[in-house]
Amino acid sequence: MTTFKNRIFNWIKLFHSVKDENLQWKTTNQDQQIKLKQARVLAEKSLEAELKKKSVQLAHEIILLRTKNDTELSMFKTQCKQDIKDYKQYLASLDQLKRSIQASYTHLPEAVAFTIHHHAKHLLNQMWEAKDFEQKMQHEIQLIQFMTTVHEDARLNMEGATTEKLPERTLSLIQKNREST
């Protein structure tokens, strides 16, 4: 009975000693705990301030981005409209080219005039659809060269400098272009 009692007392003592130790630890580390709490609160506050600053900055960036996008889009639209206008003008000038060659060579078969015009249109489309700037330039040079040749043929025939019934130089250029592609 006594040993049982002693054991219970020992248990109670152990329990009390653990409690004492806990209390002691709390007392010694109280300052540090308070400091830690304060540091945590400060860190949270600084994080909040930083987040607020960042969100304001981002909101401002959004306004800038929207303005930039609107400007770029309107510029792009204008550029596209201009592109379409240019394309129309190109088509009109190719039509004019066909008319001038027909006017110069009065007995030129419609099929030949059509072939010349069709080839010029093919070159124009190649130029328009080229993705690369360099390629675009190459096709543009090709088109200009072709148009110059046609005009040259028409001029020479009008001036009577040649007796050919067909614009031979233009036709040979078409042949050359077809062979190269």
Added chain:
Amino acid sequence: MLIRITLLLMFAAFAVFLSVDLLLWLAVPGLPRLLTQLGLLTLLSAFALLLTAGLFVVIKLVIAACSDYFSAKQRLQRRLWFIQARQDQLKQLFYFRTVQINYFNERKRKQLLRANNRKHIQSLSKAIDKDLRSMKQQLSKPTYLKLQQENARYRDQQQVEALLKLQQKITTLN
């Protein structure tokens, strides 16, 4: 604290049950019944207290989660994410608008090209028709009709190569 009280109540209930056993063994009348009821009541109150403690903990956790969700830090974080998502959305919108403008521009260009092609194919077809009429006397009626039909068909189908070949064929016939 609540758990401590619950444990004490449970121990008390077990002690009461033990005493009931003891009284039954001693064959004391009346008292065991009363004590059993008391023990049961104590045990039930212990369980009720335990349940209340659990409920209390759950409510506390819910309140803590809610206050954390609506805390300034979390609100600002969510706002930041929202603004970032809006920015990404604007960038995507810009890209898709560019694609859309490009698409309509290309469509318009192709329309112009088609109209121009149609115009010139029409004039070529007219020239072929004119050539055919001039040769009508030299050709047999079925051949003439066949060639005329071919001309109309190729013109309607916008077949440039076929029309040019037809023109060549008519020239060779001439």
